[in-house]
Amino acid sequence: MKTWAAWWRGRGPWLRRGLPGLVLLLAGAALADRLFPLPPAPQYSPLVTAADGSALHAFLNPTQKWRMKTELAEITPALQRAIIYKEDRYFRYHFGVNPVAIVQAAGRNLFGRGRTTGASTITMQVARLLEPKERTFGNKMLEMLRAVQLEAHYSKAEILQLYLNLVPYGSNIEGVKSAALLYFQQPPDYLSLAQTVALAVIPNQPRVLVLGRNNAQILAKRNHWLRQMQAAHLFPNQDIEDALAEPLDARRHGAPALAPHLARRLVSQFPGQAIIRSTLRRGPQAKAEDLTLNYVRRLRELGITQAAVLVVNNHTRAVEAYVGSANFRDAATQGQVDGVRAVRSPGSTLKPLLYGLAFDRGLATPKLKLPDVPTNFNGFRPENFDKNCQGEVTVERALVYSLNIPAVRVLAEMGVPALTDKLRQAGFRTVARAAPRLGLSTILGGCGATLEELTGLYVALANGGRYGALRLASPPRPPSPAERGETTGSRTESSFSPLSAGEGGRGGEVSLLSPAAAFLVNETLAQRTRPDLPLGYENGLHLPRIAWKTGTSYGRRDAWSLGYNRDYTIGVWVGNFDGQGSPALTGADVATPLLFDLFNALAYNSPNTWATPPASLDFRLVCAESGLVPGEHCPNQILDYYLPGVSSARRCAHQQEVLVSADGALSYCRACVPARGYRRQLFPNPLPEVLAFRAAQGLPAPRLPPHNPACRLVRGPDDGAAPPLAITSPLPNAEYLLNRGEKQQLLLSCAAGPEVRRVFWYVNDRFVQAAGATERVFFQPLPGPVKVSCADDHGRNVDVQLLVAEQ
Structure with missing residues (x-):
């Protein structure tokens, strides 16, 4: 050796x-x-796919061609074998140029024996497709050099991928994937053997062999090559026989066009990316589009022309259906506007978050009674949707019935920044920008929000108060050198397996509400006895088991309905993109039916019991009259949820014990009570505004007997014996503009405790009139600063300043 x-x-x-x-x-x-770098990578047609990789929406590339990128995973073994057998049988073994084939071709061309051929390998064809040139001997030599250069930089798999992405199929169709989708409506990896071979034989004569026009010629060529492949034992005999028997039923179809609004959004977000994998699911997307289109058609006679829908998986926060408008192609109704991202007035849809925050701050529990009476909040006088008031309502009723006055009262007590800060954390961009200027009207829709933002908020409610950004697309995988057109100088071998693409995680979460507060909101919104239940759903046969909330903007321009169960959250907006209102446009009447249809179609089998109370929640007995911890005079008690250590422990005082004379004509304080001849009696003790409302409505409103006139004890306004006195009209620090030609008058009214019988009105310290506590008094003011004062029969006094001007 x-x-x-x-x-x-x-x-x-x-x-x-x-x-x-x-x-x-x-x-x-x-x-x-x-000195002579490889030509740039081809420009592909942007293709937006569903989460499973199926095509949703395709666009022409910058050169107006359908050139959809074929991924390595879509190049099936059958496609590989068919293309390589037909085009370049030694593809896997040569270095870009096949010397034997060149010699054979030269002999045939010189001596005229057999078919004239250029002996082009697949790699040489890629070089020609990347840099189209006139077919001359010199250009053929350049193709050979380019082929060797390609082989030095890219693997065989990447070269074959480039070839399959560039081969012509007539007209403006290039690449196997474009042909498969446009002629067979299937991706390459779903084609039969017969369809695969049919696509393999066309590129040699793309102008002559046109699917849908020359199917008979293509069928003959396909069968010819199938028999040759059978003789070469390329495929099992039975597969070949089945392929030979398969008819060629192909014609030109339109490009995939689902989810047009999201597709354009993602293409803009990921410029230059050939394949963008969205989180949408093809089935729910198609169903949501069909339901929305058909539903809006029925609303046209009501002057309602558009709708938008968003369907989100609560577990992954992935958007599974995205409908920006009822009909993208309807220019008359501005169908290309994306209603998912359009900023609109949210109406009452923010109230669940408000009450959840009130639960977390100990300001409310579900059974707590709130005043629902006409109220002036420093110049802001909200009204309920139906223009009526109920006196006092529980928090859960205020939410289910979407009452405006109690909601504004809770926001006034909590503070507007507490709400806007949470909305900013939940991704409400318009609210975040306008937060310093927002006031109490925010909770009634006096701000801007999008369907995407609102749906994300309700996903947080379904997830126990935890907010995370919605997911629209999976992060793109890094492109290979061939896809980037890079010249790395190193050759890497890769198989024909799919390139992995990482899925995005849940991302950072923000706690908007505690699980306990979110559960209380969910329990309330899941109630089925409610006024916003659409007509026809009373029997519950088609009523999905969900929690939902409706909203209607001022002027009936926007109708909202957002619902959720354990698995899905669905947001619906209905209206007109031009802002035109409609008398029929309310969340309950026109948005909720579509919401229910979507839930019944997409999540019909979701479990019924999807919300369970967290351990941080407990029960306690409360007074049925006030919802507060029972006091000394609370015989009627009910169970209520509360947050131990958080919820207020204030005791109920809805009744007060008063010492009265034996005939009930006088009341006594502790200082003037006689030694005998008196008795104890319980009197209602509502807030002054509630008492005034009851009196104005003609409802029973028992008042305390007048205080003992012989009592010499001077009682101040803060002795705690009675509720305070307040002027409800005119408004403090307000400016009134009166018509000089008319004798216009201003209203004087007040809210007083039950013990008050008479009040005394003064204007600029001059006596005007004595009146009953609930009586309405009018006076004609003079221009300029005006001071209005009111005194009651218990010695309390209050005044307000205002400005009167004439025009």
Whole structure:
């Protein structure tokens, strides 16, 4: 056996002489590679796919061609074998140029024997497709050099992928994937063997063999090649026989066009990316589009022309259906506007968050009674949707019935920044920008929000108060060198397996509400006995088991309905993109029926019991009259949820014990009560505004007997014996503009405790009139600053300042 040293002694001189030449050759090749870089990567047609990879929406590339990128995973073994057998049987073994084929082709061309051919390999064809040139001998040599250069940089798999992405199929269709989708409506990896071979035979004559027009010729060529492949044992005999028997039923179809609004949004977000994988699911997307289109058609006679829908998976926060408008192609109704991202007035849809925050701050529990009476909040006088008031309502009723006055009262107590800060954390961009200027009207829709923002908020409610950004697309995978058109200088082999694309995680979460508060909101919104239940759903047969909330903007311009269960949250907006209102446009009447249809179609089998109370929640007995912890005079008690250590422990005082004379004509305080001849009696103790409302409505409102006139004890307004006195009209610090030609008057009214019988009105410290506590008094003011004062029969006094001007 020769040793290494002996081998080197025998061949060393020859190697030493050849090594410099080899080095020079490699250096020259590297220099040529740098001086003549590979052409740029082809420009693909942007393609938006569903989460499973199926095509949703395709666009023409910048050169107005359908050139959809075929991924490595879509190049099936059958497609590989068919293309390589037909085009370049030695593809896997040569270095870009096949010398044997060149010699054979030269012989045929010189001596005229057989078919004239150029002996182009697949790699050479890729070079020609990347840089189209006139077919001359010189250009053929350039193709060979480019082919060798391609082989030096890319793997065989990447070269075959480039070829399949560039081969022509007539008209403006290029690439196997474009042909498969436009002619067979299937991606390449879903084609049958017969369809695969049919696509393999067309590129040699793309102008002659046009699917849908020359199917008979293509069928003959397909069967010819199938028989050759059968003779070469390329596929099992049975597969070949089945393929031969399969008819060729192909014609030109339109490009995939689902989810047009999201597709354009993602293409804009990921410019230059050939394939964008969205989170949508093809089935729910198609169903949501059909339901929305058909539903809006029925609303046209009501002057309602558009709707938008968003369907979100609560577990992953992935958007599974995205409908920006009822009909993207309807220019008359501005169908290209994306209603998912349009900023609109949210109406009452923010109230669940408000009450959830009130639960977390200990300001409310579900059974707590709130005043629902006409109220002036520093110049802001909200009204309920139906213009009526109920006196006092529980928090859960205020939410289910979407009452405006109690909601404004809770926001006034909590503070507007507490709400806007949470909305900012929940991604409400318009609210975040306008937060310093927002006031109490925010909770009634006096701000801007999008369907995407509102749906994300309700996803948080379904997830126990935890908010996370919605997911629209999976993060793109890094492109291969061939896809980038890079010249890495190193050749890498890769198989025809799919390239992995990482899925986005849940991302950072923000706690908007505690799980306990979110559960209380969910329990309330899941109630089925409610006024916003659409007509026809009373029997519950088609009523999905969900929690939902409706909303209607001022002027009936926007109708909202947002619902959720354990698995899905669905947001619906209905209206007109031009802002035109409609008398029929309310969340309950026109948005909720579509919401229910969507839930019944997409999540019909969702579990019924999807919300369970967290351990941080408990029960306690409360007074049925006030919802507060029972006091000394609370015989009627009910159970209510509360947050231990958080919820207020204020005791109920809805009744007060008063010492009255035996005939009930006088009341006594502790200082003037006689030694005998008196008794104890319970009197209602509502807030002054509630008492005034009851009196104005003609409802029973028992008042305390007048206080003992012989009592010499001076009682101040803050002795705690009675509720305070308040002027409800005119408004403090307000400016009134009166018509000089008319004798216009201003209303004087107040809210007083039950013990007050008479009040005394003064204007600029001049007596005007004595009146009953609930009586309405009018006076004609003079222009300029005006001071209005009111005193009651218990010695309390209050005044307000205002400005009167004439025009």
